[in-house]
Amino acid sequence: MSTSVAPSATAAPTPAAARGSGAPGRGTPRRRNEKAAYLFLLPWFVGLLFTLIPFGASLYLAFTDYNLINNPNWIGFENFQEMLTDEDLLQALKVTGIYTFVGVPLSLLAALGVALALNKGIKGLRYYRAVYYLPSLLGGSVAIVMLWRYIFGNEGIVNAVLGVFGIDGPSWVSDPQYALSVLISLHVWTFGSPMVIFLAGLRQIPIMYYEAASIDGASRWRQFVSITMPLLSPILFFNLVLALIGSLQTFTQGYILSGGTGGPSGSTLFYNLYLYIEGFQRFDMGYASALAWLLLVIVAMFTAANFLMSRFWVFYDN
Amino acid sequence: MSARLSPKSTPLTRRGFNHLVVGAGAAGAVGLTAACAVEPEEVVQEPADSDEPIELNFVWWGDAGRAEVTEAALDLYRADHPNVTITTEYQDSGPYKDKLATRIAAGDAPDLMAIRRDQLREYGDRGALADLRTLDAMDLAGLSDPVLAPWDVNSQLIGVPAGLNTIGFIIQTTVLEEHGIDLPDGDTWTWDDLATMANAITAASGGSIYGTCYEMATVANLYVWVRQQGEDLYTEDGRFGASEATIQSWFDFADEMRTTGGFPPAGFFDATTSAAEASYIAQGRVASQIIPTNNFKSYNEACGGTLALLRIPGESTATRRGQSIDCPHLWSISSQSAHQAQAAELLSFLTNELSAWEAMGTTRGVPPNSEVAEGLVPNLEEDDVTATEYILGLQAEDLPPAFADPVGATEIQSKLADVAVEVEFARITSADAAAQLVATANDVLAD
Numbered sequence: 001m002s003t004s005v006a007p008s009a010t011a012a013p014t015p016a017a018a019r020g021s022g023a024p025g026r027g028t029p030r031r032r033n034e035k036a037a038y039l040f041l042l043p044w045f046v047g048l049l050f051t052l053i054p055f056g057a058s059l060y061l062a063f064t065d066y067n068l069i070n071n072p073n074w075i076g077f078e079n080f081q082e083m084l085t086d087e088d089l090l091q092a093l094k095v096t097g098i099y100t101f102v103g104v105p106l107s108l109l110a111a112l113g114v115a116l117a118l119n120k121g122i123k124g125l126r127y128y129r130a131v132y133y134l135p136s137l138l139g140g141s142v143a144i145v146m147l148w149r150y151i152f153g154n155e156g157i158v159n160a161v162l163g164v165f166g167i168d169g170p171s172w173v174s175d176p177q178y179a180l181s182v183l184i185s186l187h188v189w190t191f192g193s194p195m196v197i198f199l200a201g202l203r204q205i206p207i208m209y210y211e212a213a214s215i216d217g218a219s220r221w222r223q224f225v226s227i228t229m230p231l232l233s234p235i236l237f238f239n240l241v242l243a244l245i246g247s248l249q250t251f252t253q254g255y256i257l258s259g260g261t262g263g264p265s266g267s268t269l270f271y272n273l274y275l276y277i278e279g280f281q282r283f284d285m286g287y288a289s290a291l292a293w294l295l296l297v298i299v300a301m302f303t304a305a306n307f308l309m310s311r312f313w314v315f316y317d318n
Numbered sequence: 319m320s321a322r323l324s325p326k327s328t329p330l331t332r333r334g335f336n337h338l339v340v341g342a343g344a345a346g347a348v349g350l351t352a353a354c355a356v357e358p359e360e361v362v363q364e365p366a367d368s369d370e371p372i373e374l375n376f377v378w379w380g381d382a383g384r385a386e387v388t389e390a391a392l393d394l395y396r397a398d399h400p401n402v403t404i405t406t407e408y409q410d411s412g413p414y415k416d417k418l419a420t421r422i423a424a425g426d427a428p429d430l431m432a433i434r435r436d437q438l439r440e441y442g443d444r445g446a447l448a449d450l451r452t453l454d455a456m457d458l459a460g461l462s463d464p465v466l467a468p469w470d471v472n473s474q475l476i477g478v479p480a481g482l483n484t485i486g487f488i489i490q491t492t493v494l495e496e497h498g499i500d501l502p503d504g505d506t507w508t509w510d511d512l513a514t515m516a517n518a519i520t521a522a523s524g525g526s527i528y529g530t531c532y533e534m535a536t537v538a539n540l541y542v543w544v545r546q547q548g549e550d551l552y553t554e555d556g557r558f559g560a561s562e563a564t565i566q567s568w569f570d571f572a573d574e575m576r577t578t579g580g581f582p583p584a585g586f587f588d589a590t591t592s593a594a595e596a597s598y599i600a601q602g603r604v605a606s607q608i609i610p611t612n613n614f615k616s617y618n619e620a621c622g623g624t625l626a627l628l629r630i631p632g633e634s635t636a637t638r639r640g641q642s643i644d645c646p647h648l649w650s651i652s653s654q655s656a657h658q659a660q661a662a663e664l665l666s667f668l669t670n671e672l673s674a675w676e677a678m679g680t681t682r683g684v685p686p687n688s689e690v691a692e693g694l695v696p697n698l699e700e701d702d703v704t705a706t707e708y709i710l711g712l713q714a715e716d717l718p719p720a721f722a723d724p725v726g727a728t729e730i731q732s733k734l735a736d737v738a739v740e741v742e743f744a745r746i747t748s749a750d751a752a753a754q755l756v757a758t759a760n761d762v763l764a765d
């Protein structure tokens with residue numbers, strides 16, 4: 001990492017040079033970079049306009065009793081009080097929590113493992129990278145969740161394989177004990193995008209560190225622990241934050257697997273699915289809006305905690 | 319797809335990284351609940367006799383076959399009303415329900431729509447559906463009082479049956495013949511007769527085919543069981559009328575058959591589609607099951623034409639009759655529609671015109687207009703005749719009344735589904751399940 005040049009380092013000496021050497025009207029490189037940044041951000045700003053209004057509406061509705069058809073009624077904090085005794089909400093938090101705290105570490109481990117293997121300079125890297133990345137593109141899609149349902153169904157491939165070994169597999173999809181694990185396995189399978197980011201991070205670690213370490217007689221494991229992991233920790237942190245946020249917002253997988261019910265017996269009742277059921281099936285959009293804001297607070301808290309803890313384990317090489 | 323992985327790219331600094339992440343996640347969480355408020359105000363109406371070109375949006379749930387015959391009926395209407403353009407949409411029933419909710423919430427309600435029985439009052443009580451009696455173009459003369467009464471809620475007629483319907487027991491006769499088991503008499507058989515038959519089939523087939531199965535969480539099935547115990551699942555005044563003992567007996571009866579072998583084990587049901595071809599009876603995994611009678615033809619075709627259609631057991635011996643004309647499928651007109659008169663005219667055509675029914679057949683059940691029903695029978699295929707005569711036979715008898723499900727029924731149904739699974743996998747007792755369901759139902763309906 002230390003071989004590359006940070007933009008802040010280049011920016012300081014160059015303005016004078018840029019001014020001196022002409023290039024009129026094009027501004028300093030720093031300015032140019034900023035302009036370019038805003039240009040790239042432009043679609044986001046346009047999107048923001050369409051997001052802010054629903055944000056505001058949702059905040060207002062969170063304090064109302066609103067059934068989608070009649071006008072909302074202001075009820076103050078009643079929706080939030082209701083949450084305190086809502087058993088379904090507790091179940092939704094439990095399901096989402098298990099999914100996140102089991103699925104995210106497993107998928108990051110898989111991503112890191114495959115990235116390390118691919119980083120060995122094997123032949124056909126592009127091919128493998130694409131193959132392992134593919135599930136990430138497909139994982140959230142309806143078709144793949146349907147496929148997963150068949151694979152783990154009573155007469156699916158999984159039970160057929162288990163049958164070869166004389167094991168009478170359970171009904172993975174309709175047994176409340178196993179349904180969530182089917183979705184966690186789908187989650188782990190879609191490790192492609194963190195893998196690509198890990199791979200990019202691994203490529204940035206200067207080879208000379210490893211050369212120096214092996215001359216000093218450090219083992220492969222020692223090199224991994226003392227060079228790879230510290231230098232990769234910002235990447236790991238980045239992946240962790242994004243995966244956590246994404247996982248807390250899971251919706252499609254639970255919706256499709258359970259046919260929109262969160263079943264069997266609430267075992268796939270993800271937070272966002274519960275929110276959807278309250279809003280669009282039970283016609284309590286006020287409560288659903290309040291749930292959305294609670295989720296925002298939860299996500300923000302986890303992200304903040306993540307950042308606080310990162311001081312103790314993330315190493316920035318600058 | 320593959321990002322360039324240049325080893326000389328800029329490394330991630332702490333500041334740069336923080337800027338990248340902050341806000342990236344938060345944005346998604348709140349986006350889901352944005353919806354627009356709809357004012358249930360008076361909508362300016364297009365006059366009934368208008369020749370102006372208008373567009374009617376008409377939606378229902380069902381498969382491609384149902385869509386084809388419905389379009390055929392609509393084509394007859396289109397030919398007579400060149401100024402009316404009818405746009406249609408259909409989906410499977412689950413997604414349909416969700417899509418309808420979002421459309422109505424967004425102020426984009428269809429003019430004419432199919433509504434599930436358990437959702438009728440969810441919309442109707444909130445003013446989303448037009449009172450059909452106030453629409454002059456709506457011809458209700460051919461519909462009898464028992465046909466309309468359940469949908470007459472708070473003195474407003476908010477739906478008419480898209481077809482008369484009930485549930486029936488189908489039995490694969492080839493399985494009975496193969497194992498030398500007699501077909502029960504559908505008019506007099508009891509639940510114990512069902513258990514005896516089911517256990518015998520499973521035993522005789524060595525467990526390769528289960529004697530019977532029916533869904534514990536389908537309310538249409540539960541309605542009948544509860545009525546047979548002298549109660550109503552939902553009463554006329556919108557309360558939960560089933561006792562804990564009745565709900566417990568519903569679970570216990572199937573559980574006992576599960577123990578004795580007639581009913582499949584826990585986890586057996588994991589079908590991904592409701593299509594008749596994919597049903598367990600068509601696949602030869604079970605020998606009998608409960609179906610809505612309008613589906614008899616598709617099931618019988620999928621099963622090789624060897625099904626018998628029987629009444630639900632216990633009808634002749636229970637405290638009270640359990641079967642009624644429980645229409646799951648109603649037509650309603652949106653109160654937001656600017657073309658209510660035209661929608662009512664189309665609905666009258668679909669309800670009362672023999673030619674429309676000749677095109678549609680009994681995909682949604684028997685015509686609610688008895689004159690049309692009689693006229694239709696000679697044109698029907700054999701399987702549809704069987705199902706139609708089944709309904710007409712029941713209708714001629716003294717049946718308990720059906721009532722529209724109260725607001726909140728959706729939530730009670732999801733509780734029913736949850737406890738049914740818990741009992742199936744023996745995670746709670748049937749007594750606990752019954753207590754939980756009744757408590758939830760009373761809680762929901764008290765609001």
